[in-house]
Amino acid sequence: MPVTIYVPRDSGALSLGAEAVARAIADRARTDHADVRIVRTGSRGLYWLEPLVEVDVNGTRMAYGPVTAADVPALFAAGLLRGGHHDLSLGPTEQIPWLESQQRLTFARVGIVDPADLDDYLAHGGYKGLARALTMSSEAIVQEVTDSGLRGRGGAAFPTGIKWKTVLDAPADQKYVTCNADEGDSGTFADRMLMEGDPFVLIEGMTIAALAVGATQGFIYLRVEYPHAHAALTAAIAAARKRGYLGRSIRHTGKAFDLEVRLGAGAYICGEETSMLESLEGKRGEIRPRPPLPAVKGLFGKPTIVNNVVSLASVPIVLDKGAAFYRDFGMGRSRGTLPIQLAGNVKRGGLIERAFGLTMRELLDEYGGGTASGRPTRAVQVGGPLGAYVPPADFDTPIDYEAFAAAGAMLGHGGFVVFDDTVDMAAMARFAFEFCAIESCGKCTPCRIGSTRGVEIVDRIRAGRDRDAQLVLLEDLCDTMVDGSLCGLGGMAPYPVRSALKHFREDFLRAP
Amino acid sequence: MSSLDSAVREKILGLVADWKDEPGALLPVLHAVQHALGYVPPDAVPLIAHGLNLSRAEVHGVVSFYHYFRETPPGRHTIHLCRAESCQAMNSRALEAHAKTALGVEFHQTTADGAFTLEPVYCLGNCACSPAVMIDGELYGRVSSERFDELVADWGKR
Numbered sequence: 001m002p003v004t005i006y007v008p009r010d011s012g013a014l015s016l017g018a019e020a021v022a023r024a025i026a027d028r029a030r031t032d033h034a035d036v037r038i039v040r041t042g043s044r045g046l047y048w049l050e051p052l053v054e055v056d057v058n059g060t061r062m063a064y065g066p067v068t069a070a071d072v073p074a075l076f077a078a079g080l081l082r083g084g085h086h087d088l089s090l091g092p093t094e095q096i097p098w099l100e101s102q103q104r105l106t107f108a109r110v111g112i113v114d115p116a117d118l119d120d121y122l123a124h125g126g127y128k129g130l131a132r133a134l135t136m137s138s139e140a141i142v143q144e145v146t147d148s149g150l151r152g153r154g155g156a157a158f159p160t161g162i163k164w165k166t167v168l169d170a171p172a173d174q175k176y177v178t179c180n181a182d183e184g185d186s187g188t189f190a191d192r193m194l195m196e197g198d199p200f201v202l203i204e205g206m207t208i209a210a211l212a213v214g215a216t217q218g219f220i221y222l223r224v225e226y227p228h229a230h231a232a233l234t235a236a237i238a239a240a241r242k243r244g245y246l247g248r249s250i251r252h253t254g255k256a257f258d259l260e261v262r263l264g265a266g267a268y269i270c271g272e273e274t275s276m277l278e279s280l281e282g283k284r285g286e287i288r289p290r291p292p293l294p295a296v297k298g299l300f301g302k303p304t305i306v307n308n309v310v311s312l313a314s315v316p317i318v319l320d321k322g323a324a325f326y327r328d329f330g331m332g333r334s335r336g337t338l339p340i341q342l343a344g345n346v347k348r349g350g351l352i353e354r355a356f357g358l359t360m361r362e363l364l365d366e367y368g369g370g371t372a373s374g375r376p377t378r379a380v381q382v383g384g385p386l387g388a389y390v391p392p393a394d395f396d397t398p399i400d401y402e403a404f405a406a407a408g409a410m411l412g413h414g415g416f417v418v419f420d421d422t423v424d425m426a427a428m429a430r431f432a433f434e435f436c437a438i439e440s441c442g443k444c445t446p447c448r449i450g451s452t453r454g455v456e457i458v459d460r461i462r463a464g465r466d467r468d469a470q471l472v473l474l475e476d477l478c479d480t481m482v483d484g485s486l487c488g489l490g491g492m493a494p495y496p497v498r499s500a501l502k503h504f505r506e507d508f509l510r511a512p
Numbered sequence: 513m514s515s516l517d518s519a520v521r522e523k524i525l526g527l528v529a530d531w532k533d534e535p536g537a538l539l540p541v542l543h544a545v546q547h548a549l550g551y552v553p554p555d556a557v558p559l560i561a562h563g564l565n566l567s568r569a570e571v572h573g574v575v576s577f578y579h580y581f582r583e584t585p586p587g588r589h590t591i592h593l594c595r596a597e598s599c600q601a602m603n604s605r606a607l608e609a610h611a612k613t614a615l616g617v618e619f620h621q622t623t624a625d626g627a628f629t630l631e632p633v634y635c636l637g638n639c640a641c642s643p644a645v646m647i648d649g650e651l652y653g654r655v656s657s658e659r660f661d662e663l664v665a666d667w668g669k670r
Contacts, residue, residue, distance in 0.1 A: 438634075
């Protein structure tokens, strides 16, 4: 029996040398005539320990990390193949407290399975949700998703079941399921990890969505910045098609659904659903005014589901275990779990999937372990580049959509970016406008012009020119952008700016 | 008169033919052209427009809208340096300054020897390992100035 060794092929792990580690292990095993099988997985999400190598010892996976290629000879000498002790030993992977305390539903298989192996997916409970969905009516599937309380994990947090119901009720000869995988928010990488680490769960979720509304064609709109996810999805779609999980007759039921990946081209705005649809149609990714909703008139004018990767990937477990199982996680109107992404200047960054209700302080202290620089935390930006900067005084806010809104922030996609006390918050406010100016689609004036004027106003404030009047003007500009923009890009760019002004005003008032 | 040589012209027409019957074909065609040639030559625009039954203005409008598409040839390697907040929290502004000095270029420019083009990018999804850089699709995490110099030296030989 070969010894199974798991080495991630997640691009984050690759960025820290996982490929060289896998090669070194293979070379050493060959030299030692050791019978070794190397399985390339996604990442467990403990990025400060990547590359994280695991060895199967009598059915228990023992972890070592962070491993470099240079560590491999010593690891073999220490008895790696038997789970022997070494300075890099972390014990059984599942018992690492950081991982053990999580509640992984959507990410249950990420880092565990070989993302290219459909049989591995099936062996770990994959396609059970689809099997049940295939026995149900469209209405019953939509009801199940509605009852689960699942809300869109892309940022807007709209109830998924209600969106699906609208598509189901819209009469049409053709309907579409589209997945918005253009996750471009800084500090978010859950989509990438999931597509690289468990692409079949996304395919399964989209197939269930198609059955729920009567769609026969799906598109995954993937950002071009994610070449590894592209490769993983393309391979998984081909495998699913070959085995009858996609195609003209899914599992011989006569129900058709097929799927295609389309690449974006580096436009942040295409994370917005109507811009994404324009882009999928081969046009400039400019906002469409709503109504009509994409659920009624979406891709090529047909009723279309637009959901984010994590939302769709959360559907299989809802169908497999039932709405009540999923709904029992969470708090208030935020049900189920949220894959939280902890990033920036943090000692232990990575992916933490937990039921809603964890406080930011618990997240930052218990998981994050403080800043990477060892300096005090000054601010945490939540929800991407259009999210607010939260000061330490608000760290007791529970991770819940409504609690964040009440605190003047937004949870968005669940990305938390930590900054230490060296950050210049006036510079970050300027950057928020600069980013909006670069990425604005240009369709509406408040966003297109307002963002450029915003940069200029912040520059004048920082230069100490006519400060009081400029601060008033800045507030006025923020109001105009919030009230007058067609979509969230211009409408939310004032969030980081205003939160910086409110909590870190001294940075704007420094002597130039 | 088109300045494209006939082989390039045939290549582009072939890519258009591959996609022309697919809905929303323009982005896939532009990706295919850029993948094959490294950029989308302005003279390709009329060919693509004709093949997809679009106006030249529509095609040009799409090429110019998306940051990823370029109308001039890049250097042998393209370095995408992340400027987003997570990387900024880990000092990417200093890395950015270092990269520009080390390569002797600003963003969107190519080094004098044609080896590298430097492009800004807003998130590579490697935020737990900031700051991040991507070179020709290969991702690198926790990139210090020294590491950046090593990468440039390494890739410069390729």
